[in-house]
Amino acid sequence: MFWWYLGYTIGLWYFGCHACALALIHRLTLPISLLTVNHQSLWHKRLGHPSLQVLKMMGLPLESSICSTSEISKAHQQPFNQKFDAPIKPLDCIHLDLVGSVVPALVSGFNYILTIADQSTSFKIVKFLKKKSDAFSQFSIVKIFTENQQDRKIKRIVSDRGGKFLNKHFNDLAE
Structure with a gap:
């Protein structure tokens, strides 16, 4: 076990100050700056997709585009620009999301998961x-069932603005 200023290592894992960790990793992998681009991208993935600044501090000259995972994870688009009032009664606000295609397929060949959540009660249905x-x-089956059970109509349907819910069928059902 090596003890460093503000941190320590156990095996290959470092616990503590990030600057000390970079110095430690740099010392342990000194010939890393001599590696090819393929090995550099491998180290980028092994280190948990750090930013270009961190990789340059470690002596890794890399291109601006490292991998698609890093580019996607650094995107900061907010899906909603409005503030929601807290719903008071069930079915005031329903949230929809469609997850998939799931690879490998789930049991019995299911490739997609539809989640329906009531914001006021936190009741969730998964299909x-x-x-x-x-x-x-x-969704239409769940809508009819829940509206009959609660003796209320759904007031608002919220989704992530994905194309799967922006079509004529959903618009007609919502009205």
């Missing part, structure tokens, strides 16, 4: 789908 086009039929 497993074989095709993305099944989302409308499953």
Whole structure:
């Protein structure tokens, strides 16, 4: 076990100050600056996709585009620009999301997951789908069932503005 200023290592793991960790990793992998681009991108992935500044501090000259995972994870687009009032009663606000295509497929060949959540009660319904086009039929079944159970209509439907819920069928059902 090596003890460093503000941190320590156990095996290959470092606990403590980030600047000390960079110095430690740099000392342990000194010939890393001589590696090829393929090995540099491998180290980028092994170190948990650090920023270009961190890699330059370690002596890794890299291109501006390292990997698609890093580019996607650093995107900061907010899906909603409005503030939601807290719903008071059930079915005041329902949130929808369609997850998939799930690889490998789930049990019985299901590739998509439809999640429906009531914001006021936090009640959630999960439906497993074989095709993305099944989302409308499953949601309409859940809508009719929940509206009959609660004796209320759904007031607001919120989604992540994905194309799967922006079509004529969902608009007609919502009205």
